[in-house]
Amino acid sequence: MGDQPTFTLHIDQNKYLSMDGREVHAILTIGSTGEAAPEAPAEAAEVIIVDTSGSMSGSKIRDARTAAAAAVETLRDGVHFAVIAGTSVAKVVYPHGTGMVRASRATRAEAQQAISRLSPRGGTSMGAWLDLAGQLLSAHPNAVRHALLMTDGQNNEREEVFSGVLRAWSGRFVCDSLGIGHDWAPAQLRMVSEALLGTFEFVRNQHELAEFFRRITRTAMAKTVPDLSLRVWVPQTATLKFLKQVSPTLLDLTGKRAEVNPLTGDYPTGAWGREEREYHLCVEVPPGQIGQEIRAGWVKLVRPDTGDVLASGNVLAQWTDDLALSTRINDKVVHYTGQAELHQLIQDGLSDRAAGNVEAATARLAKARQLAVESGREDTARLLDKVVEIDPVQGTARLVRNVDKADELELDTGSVRTSRLRKAEGS
Template structure:
């Protein structure tokens, strides 16, 4: 996303925890937990509204007009002054409802908000006949609008009841075409929508997907308020790897699961850039995965496998190849951190798959997946996951993963699947510290990283 002016840069603290020391292998996997703490450091509390452009798209059938009749005007009347906005209504293709005439964008002030709220009273919605071919059409129309608006933050708010015609085969292609151009929040109303494409929209476009039964106007207003708390709209995480690393992937795990696409850097074959979006104050957790070949590397030698960079801040991913058949002298300090990151992702995935299995009437799969989610939730004290499971199953022993699914109304499962896939997760506990220095082989006393002799017994350190 482009910007007319350089936005205030946040303060960043960057920390990397390595999962484990390594055994030599042609395709060894190296996992590291990347933790980023962001503070405003003097940046304004709110991003100026003039730097925001928002498309509000209403993919709703006429029979569900009541879901948006009052909420949409209320959200438009709450827009901040000087924000750029446009409203799309429904037809055979998405159509611009506001502003009318030759203008593609309106800039909010008292009169524009009043006119927009009045016009949306006659917002065109889906009626009998042709309807847009799935969400790809909405994404494409928003992309065309936002591409011509040079704002720091460009965002789509999609309100949907799932009434677009089938045709989601183009959605992945369209998401690929507009990756990095704008972000998206999805609000589902009614009961006839499928959660899977909504989660795909939220994950690929770095936003959220949630079901809204009541309070849609407030939900849209809050979403736009979150945009104003963005201090840095786009911030790449660069990963520079040693030549033996053949594959690089990075995924955001908290606060929301997002799949990140790596961009190779022209002329720099060992450097990858992963764009990230909507940086606010707080903490983010990422899982960095490298696949490396040990063939040309020395054994039992500390090696730099990757350098992670965010702006002017850098952190190293270091490890060593151990001799076959020998136990490593210590477990890396970040091993627990990486295990928890992976386990938390498995917990979310198991909950989502278990709920989907209940929806599809596969009780054995549901019992297995929900049991796995319950076991991990009990281990980490994740109460919201246990609460979700209790809504659809009897938990006999959470720590052992014993649950008994119940018959559930399928209409209640869609919102639960959205929460499992898009609900913000709490940052992992700070269990990992810095990598330890050497230990004395004779008495086990720890020593500083630069120490040559044990301060307790005086023996040389290895």
């Protein structure tokens, strides 16, 4: 196989609890050199899903064709791939026949020819698109499996059909999605992101779609290790309250537990390349005695199919009557708790605004703006300024009346991205 990537796991926490302290918080920083040997690149499988529903007319379908062709061009030789056109049904437009085909100069050219003939018609059934992608990718169980989905509209399927597909394929491949135009629903792509461990983004300038496709495909091609899991053990008397990815984006993994044994669960993290991610673990423990130290959690990064451990670390808890020790909150825990709160405030504030709950929306979005400024999220603060106005003298807030739909979509989709803790803060 050549060189194997090296993984590190670093745990940031304050282990000290007061006598009635129950919750143990820790930030897990996992890094990977992620480099496969040049002579043996990772096996990979890629499905490109293009919305070709009736609303994709005119410049939209032209830009989508250009973007899908750019993604195909970015595939490295030997990668299995397929292109799906998505309407009320899902159809493989390349390759012809069943299954996927390996990328080569010839197959890339054939795929681009097929893409050039895409035309808009019909409805939008994202569950059907993803189900077909899952079937194609499942034929390559040892590959880094990835799909790229682009849409301009809202899903027409019944909610239970869509959520059923997402449940069926959850954690089995990664899907990154893109929304273009103003008629798609961020909540739907967020569901895809949460189930399939990917990102979702708003392409504000449609002519940039090809660059988004190129970047996402390039990132997928750089993954070298498929399907790793965080294996978390907690003591019999303890409860794992949550496990969330907090950087580079927010993803709640808590509900994705696959039981290893009654005390241990595996939580999928998807494929890895050269990168660093951070996770927030919270464990509830029963009260202890002064001076008593326990292992509140044992975390391992594993290959779930073989159980090979790539990195591991301990989360500790120790009870103390020293107030200075027990009240100190770890800087990283504070930072990412604030980032999660910022995301929730934006989501709830936008929901309140859409429902006409002006007072609640104003309060939440104003607080979000304050948090964005405090945590150095100038980009988010600027977007919040477009939906809520703060009087610089009085400090009072009011909603902006006519908000550009693109500004709202950008704020909504951007809220899942987090900022890293600045070095000066953590030192």
